[in-house]
Amino acid sequence: MQSVAKMRTRHLGVLPKRGTMSVTSSDLTLEQLQAEIAAGRVDTVLVAATDMQGRLQGKRITGRFFIDEVMDNGTEGCNYLMAADVEMNTVDGYELTSWERGYGDLMFVPDYSTLRRIPWHPATVMVQCDLAFLDGSPLSVSPRQVLKAQLERLSTLGYAPIGATELEFALYNTGYREAMGNDYRNLVAASTYNIDYSLFGTGQVEGYLRRLRNEMDGAGLYTESAKGECNLGQLEVGFRYTDMLTTCDNHVVYKLGAKEIADQEGKSVTFMAKPNDREGSSCHIHMSLSDTNGTPVFPAGHGTEMSETMKHFVAGVVATQHDFTYLYAPNINSYKRFADGSFAPTAVGWGWDNRTCAVRIVGHGPALRFEQRVPGADANPYIATAALIAAGIHGIENKLELPEALEGNAYTQDVRSIPRRLHDSVAAFGSSDIARSAFGDEVVDHYTHAGKVEMAAFDAAVTDWEVRRGFERL
Structure with a gap:
C-alpha cells in the first residue's frame, strides 16, 4: 500500500495576480494543526470526502487519534459511500460494490492543502480527502478523482x-x-x-x-x-x-x-x-x-x-x-x-x-x-x-x-x-x-x-x- 504522503497529490492551476488576499482553501498547515491539537485549541478533525450527490461524508476524529494514526495512514470507510442513493440506501447493480462483494472498505486519503478551520463548530478543523482502494490506487469514480483526471488531461x-x-x-x-x-x-x-x-x-x-x-x-x-x-x-x-x-x-x-x-x-x-x-x-x-x-x-x-x-x-x-x-x-x-x-x-x-x-x-x-x-x-x-x-x-x-x-x-x-x-x-x-x-x-x-x-x-x-x-x- 502506498503511503498517504505519496498519494496526496493535487493539481493546482496558476492564478493571475489580483490583490494580496489569499484565494486558496488552505488556511492552516499540517504543522500548525499539530501544534493546535497539542495546545488543546483543536480537539476534532473532520475527515471528509465528497459522495456522488456532492455531499461531504466522513468521520469526526479526535485530535489525539488523528495525530497518532490518521495523519500518516488515512482512515477507512465503507465503499457503499460511492454506490448509495440520495437516502443512503444500498443499491444493486454497481460494479464497485454489492452484497456479493461484501461491501468492503475504501481509504480516505487526506489532501493537506485543504486543511481549514470550521468556525461554526468549536475547536474543529476539516481535511478533505481523495478516495482510494486499500492498495492505494485511486478510485476513478469518486467525484474528486473524476475532476482530477480531466484537470490532468487539460x-x-x-x-x-x-x-x-x-x-x-x-x-x-x-x-x-x-x-x-x-x-x-x-x-x-x-x-x-x-x-x-x-x-x-x-x-x-x-x-x-x-x-x-x-x-x-x-x-x-x-x-x-x-x-x-x-x-x-x-x-x-x-x-x-x-x-x-x-x-x-x-x-x-x-x-x-x-x-x-x-x-x-x-x-x-x-x-x-x-x-x-x-x-x-x-x-x-x-x-x-x-x-x-x-x-x-x-x-x-x-x-x-x-x-x-x-x-x-x-x-x-x-x-x-x-x-x-x-x-x-x-x-x-x-x-x-x-x-x-x-x-x-x-x-x-x-x-x-x-x-x-x-x-x-x-x-x-x-x-x-x-x-x-x-x-x-x-x-x-x-x-x-x-x-x-x-x-x-x-x-x-x-x-x-x-x-x-x-x-x-x-x-x-x-x-x-x-x-x-x-x-x-x-x-x-x-x-x-x-x-x-x-x-x-x-x-x-x-x-x-x-x-x-x-x-x-x-x-x-x-x-x-x-x-x-x-x-x-x-
Whole structure:
C-alpha cells in the first residue's frame, strides 16, 4: 500500500495576480494543526470526502487519534459511500460494490492543502480527502478523482482552468426537524416577496447571512458578497474565483456550512433545484483558462474578442451540451427548473451576455470567460466542472468551429433544446461516444447506473399531485 504522503497529490492551476488576499482553501498547515491539537485549541478533525450527490461524508476524529494514526495512514470507510442513493440506501447493480462483494472498505486519503478551520463548530478543523482502494490506487469514480483526471488531461495541453460557482439556495425559518415532521409542508420562507438585489430584504435575514459570510471567510473561502434572489427566501453568496479544484472543494464546504449554520439558528436551507412552483435555484459555473505562466488565454486582446482557444473550448461546451446535461442536472427534480422565461436555460447555444442561453459569454480582457447556466443548486460541482473541462478539451482537440451566437430571446428560437427529462439525459450520456472517450467506460457506466436508480425510485413513488388529481375524480 502506498503511503498517504505519496498519494496526496493535487493539481493546482496558476492564478493571475489580483490583490494580496489569499484565494486558496488552505488556511492552516499540517504543522500548525499539530501544534493546535497539542495546545488543546483543536480537539476534532473532520475527515471528509465528497459522495456522488456532492455531499461531504466522513468521520469526526479526535485530535489525539488523528495525530497518532490518521495523519500518516488515512482512515477507512465503507465503499457503499460511492454506490448509495440520495437516502443512503444500498443499491444493486454497481460494479464497485454489492452484497456479493461484501461491501468492503475504501481509504480516505487526506489532501493537506485543504486543511481549514470550521468556525461554526468549536475547536474543529476539516481535511478533505481523495478516495482510494486499500492498495492505494485511486478510485476513478469518486467525484474528486473524476475532476482530477480531466484537470490532468487539460494540463497536458498546457492549460489550467480557473473560475467560480454561483450557488443559490432557499432559506426557511422552519427548522429541519419541524420541516420533516410536517412532511415539508407549510414551510415559512425567510422572505415574503421577491427580494432580488433588495438591501431591505436581505437586511431582514442579515443575522444568518452575516454568520454565513464571515464564517465561510474563517473556513478559508474568499467571500465576496451576498444578495437576495427571486423566490421566497432565496439567496446567493458569491465567492472569489480560484483554480477549479479548490473552487469545488470550497463549494461543498459552503453547502455543508450553510445547512449547519441554518440548523444552529433554528432554520433550514435547501439546495434543491426546484423546491416549489416558483423560481428554481441555480449553480452557474464561470470558467476561463490560463497557460502554465498564469497568463489568461481566452482573450485575444483587451476587449471582448475571443482567442481561437476560447472559441474551440466554448464550441466544445455547446457541442456536448446534449450529451453532458445529465452531469449538470443529475436528479429528477433538476428538470423541473427548466422552463421558458425562468432564467433557467433551455436552448442549446451561446450568446453575448445573454441569460436566455445555456452558455453566456461575459467579461473583457483578462476577465473574459464563459458562464454555464444549466446546472442547478443540486449539481455535484466536481462532476459538472469535469464535464465542462472534458467538453472544452473535445473542442480544442477537434478544433471545433464556434457556431453563431444566439441573439435576443433564445427561449423562442428554433434551436435544439437541452434534454427536458432525466430519462433522456441519462440515455444521452450513456450512449455518448464523446463521454466514453473523455471519462472512460467505468465512470460513464457508474454514473449512468446512478441515474437509472434515481429514475426507478421516482417511477415507483406515488406523488401528491397524483393523489390530489385522482383520489376523488377517478
